[in-house]
Amino acid sequence: MEMSLLDTCIDAIRLLFSGNTELWSIIWVSFCVSMTAILISAVPAIFVGFLLAMVDFPGRWMVIALFNALMAIPTVVVGLTLYLLLSRSGPFGELHLLFSQPAMVIGQVLLCFPVLVCMSHAAFQGIDRRAWETARTLGAHCGRAALTIACEARFSLLGAMLAGFSRIISEVGCSMMVGGNILGYTRNIPTAIALETSKGEFSQGVALGLVLLMLALVLNFTLASVRGKGQLI
Amino acid sequence: MGLELKIDNLVKRFGTREIFRIEQLHVQEGQSLHLKGENGVGKTTLMKIMAGLEKPCSGNVSVTPNHRRWWSDRLHPDVIYLHQTPYVFMSNVVDNVAYGLKLRKGNRHDVKNKVQQALAWARLEHLAEQPAYSLSGGERQRLALARAWILAPRLLFLDEPTANLDRRSVSTVAELVGQLLEQGTTIMVSSHQSNTVTELCNRHLQLEDGALHEVESLTQVKRYA
Numbered sequence: 001m002e003m004s005l006l007d008t009c010i011d012a013i014r015l016l017f018s019g020n021t022e023l024w025s026i027i028w029v030s031f032c033v034s035m036t037a038i039l040i041s042a043v044p045a046i047f048v049g050f051l052l053a054m055v056d057f058p059g060r061w062m063v064i065a066l067f068n069a070l071m072a073i074p075t076v077v078v079g080l081t082l083y084l085l086l087s088r089s090g091p092f093g094e095l096h097l098l099f100s101q102p103a104m105v106i107g108q109v110l111l112c113f114p115v116l117v118c119m120s121h122a123a124f125q126g127i128d129r130r131a132w133e134t135a136r137t138l139g140a141h142c143g144r145a146a147l148t149i150a151c152e153a154r155f156s157l158l159g160a161m162l163a164g165f166s167r168i169i170s171e172v173g174c175s176m177m178v179g180g181n182i183l184g185y186t187r188n189i190p191t192a193i194a195l196e197t198s199k200g201e202f203s204q205g206v207a208l209g210l211v212l213l214m215l216a217l218v219l220n221f222t223l224a225s226v227r228g229k230g231q232l233i
Numbered sequence: 234m235g236l237e238l239k240i241d242n243l244v245k246r247f248g249t250r251e252i253f254r255i256e257q258l259h260v261q262e263g264q265s266l267h268l269k270g271e272n273g274v275g276k277t278t279l280m281k282i283m284a285g286l287e288k289p290c291s292g293n294v295s296v297t298p299n300h301r302r303w304w305s306d307r308l309h310p311d312v313i314y315l316h317q318t319p320y321v322f323m324s325n326v327v328d329n330v331a332y333g334l335k336l337r338k339g340n341r342h343d344v345k346n347k348v349q350q351a352l353a354w355a356r357l358e359h360l361a362e363q364p365a366y367s368l369s370g371g372e373r374q375r376l377a378l379a380r381a382w383i384l385a386p387r388l389l390f391l392d393e394p395t396a397n398l399d400r401r402s403v404s405t406v407a408e409l410v411g412q413l414l415e416q417g418t419t420i421m422v423s424s425h426q427s428n429t430v431t432e433l434c435n436r437h438l439q440l441e442d443g444a445l446h447e448v449e450s451l452t453q454v455k456r457y458a
Contacts, residue, residue: 130320133286137314138333138380152323 012206022183023204027211030188033101034169037108042161045113049120049160050146054132064121070114075107076173082107083177099180104188107174112164119163123156124149155227162219170212234298235262236311236387236419238283243292245278252278253443255292260421262387265414267431268423270440276423277317279440280390283421284314296388311387317396319377321365326357329365329376333384347383355379355409371402378409388419395428403429 015023052064084090086098097103131152135145150157172190179186181195189208196205240258244251252275260266270276281287283294285307296309322329331348339347352358355375360368368376374394381389391410395403407429414420414433424431431437439446 128320130316130318131322133281133314134316134320134322135332136308137284137286137312138384139310139336144336148322 008202008206011203012210015203015207016210023207025184026187026189026192026208029101029184029186030169030190033104033175033188034108034165037105037112037168038161038165040105041109041113041116041164045116045164046120046150046157046160048117049122050124050150052117052121053124053127054146054149064118067114067117067121071118073111073114074173075111075171076177078107078110079174079177082110082174086178098178099182099186101179101186103178104175104186107178108168108171111171111174112168115164115167116160119160120153120157123153123160126156127152155223158223158226162223165219166216169215237261237297238388238419239293239295239297240283241293241295243279243282243294244290245275245282245287246290251443253440253445255279255445258438258445260388260419262419263417264419264436265434266421266436266438267427267434268421268438268440269425269427269431270423271425274440275443276425276440277392279445280314280392280421280423284312284390285309286314309388312390313381313384313386313388314390315377315381315392315394317393318370319373321368321373321376324365325362326352326365326368326376327361330357330379330383333380337384351379351383354382354412356405369402371398371405374398374402374406375409378406378413382409382413386418389413389421391420391422391430393424394422395424395430406430407433 048067052060052067082103083098085092086095086103087093088098097106127149131149132145135148136142140148170190172194175181175186175188176191176194179188179191181187181191187195189212193205193208196202196208238258238260240255242257243253243255245253268276268280278287282289285294288307294307296312299309322332327348330351331344334344334347349358352361355378357372357375357379360372365373365376378394394406394410398406410420410422410430411433420434422430422434437448439448
């Protein structure tokens with residue numbers, strides 16, 4: 001019997017609060033993989049963004065354009081590339097990483113790195129050059145001055161991390177290809193939604209969708225409250 | 234040993250356009266200099282080069298005795314440059330004033346005491362806990378002076394410190410600069426016109442047509458204006 005939209009939503013909410021272990025293991029895998037990926041990529045990506053904003057070198061604009069282009073690359077293409085590299089006949093086949101959480105983490109690092117670079121680059125570009133000069137003239141060495149600049153750009157950098165996290169927590173293509181959608185191990189929220197929907201089991205898909213929606217709301221409200229109410233132009 | 238700044242054959246270009254070419258300049262400790270010139274002649278660039286914040290295209294700036302840190306061959310710990318519109322960090326006034334001192338790793342109690350002294354000196358005590366971005370132009374200029382004063386610089390570059398300030402703020406800034414001079418700080422003030430701050434100076438330099446001229450007196454400076 002086909003369920004109405006309302007029935008599906010009620011069933012989804014009931015499922016969420018029933019303590020269904022399968023559902024919560026999927027949520028846990030999603031969080032673990034995406035948090036690990038964002039933590040691995042944040043510092044190096046912000047550093048690259050800083051260098052692109054502060055240091056002039058030949059071909060700098062090409063690097064910026066490349067990262068901008070990589071932001072738009074479909075997740076399934078990253079998944080496919082990684083699949084070819086990690087499959088048994090691929091150059092990294094001996095590492096036996098395919099269909100594992102580390103493979104998903106690698107894929108998500110590749111996906112969020114360009115987002116973090118581009119957004120942190122934009123964040124640093126928005127900082128006045130005088131901030132750097134003031135820090136330097138008051139005695140800060142380059143590293144300390146860079147930290148000061150990062151501190152000045154903290155809200156924009158938090159926004160960059162949020163955007164990077166949003167990109168990977170909701171991606172399905174790469175996780176499906178290199179994770180393999182193994183229940184309890186590599187099945188995350190987006191791959192589970194895709195699977196359950198294809199089976200006609202909408203309740204679990206909607207429940208997981210609600211988790212993603214709640215997560216997006218919580219993260220954005222947290223950022224907004226840290227930043228303040230926002231200034232009008 | 235007294236602090237000395239020397240410039241030899243300094244050239245700065247932006248692209249193919251030569252901004253200035255300065256053969257020699259010698260500044261000794263305790264002097265106060267007024268760097269005068271029209272807008273766009275390169276006063277700010279020259280001061281930033283002397284402060285070690287910008288690189289010249291050729292030539293040499295030396296500050297002796299040389300106490301430069303290992304991480305920089307240009308920045309000197311006794312030399313501070315203040316922007317025309319001072320940048321304030323996104324924190325309160327106290328943290329802004331303490332910034333340089335914290336970098337020098339003084340103990341917490343000393344830092345707190347010195348910050349209080351600096352705030353009192355710059356008459357900013359009542360604004361201590363205010364966010365620095367909420368300060369007016371004159372207050373920001375005083376904050377920048379306090380931020381420098383706390384580090385006891387021996388050479389201070391002030392880039393148009395009275396630009397866009399009302400008469401009352403100008404006289405307060407002039408008073409603070411006068412006190413710095415009394416303490417023996419060497420000061421170079423850039424300004425395109427004479428004012429109460431530049432009147433404190435005992436040497437007057439004119440940057441014009443890409444060259445630096447020493448002028449004998451204030452009246453001679455005024456002739457250029």
